[in-house]
Amino acid sequence: MKYLLGPETIWILIYFSTRILTKTHILPNKLLDTIILNCWYWVPLMTILLFALYWTPFSSHQWLLARIWIVSLVFGHLTLEHLTSSYVQQGPGIGTTYIAGMLFLFVGLVAGSILISVLKMNPKM
Secondary structure (H helix, E strand, O other), X not given: XXXXXXXXXXXXXXXXXXXXHHHHOOOOHHHHHHHHHOHXXXXXXXXXXXXXXXXXXXXXXXXXXXXXXXXXXXHHHHHHHHHHHOOOOOOHHHXXXXXXXXXXXXXXXXXXXXXXXXXXXXXXO
């Protein structure tokens, strides 16, 4: 049960919710396009929030940093790629959204890893 809540489960939920959101077209195109254009900072924010799993007692902490890195890079790419490919008006702006999202995702992973390493070395914080 400890392995049930981890970065993998959270990313799978995020990925499939974006698949459902873009496939069913339950939102008007204008609102969906606005969400897609703003995904460059929502996806890295979800990655940064995954580092909070270090403070939850009901998740496994074995290899958690490596799991966060691998799953965030893979599912971050898949989520951003799917969202940007479902944008109505394809053009250079949507490619920039993907590049910015992946860049900030990587920066968020590095910053979170540094923060976790510092907190592990100094347990008083």
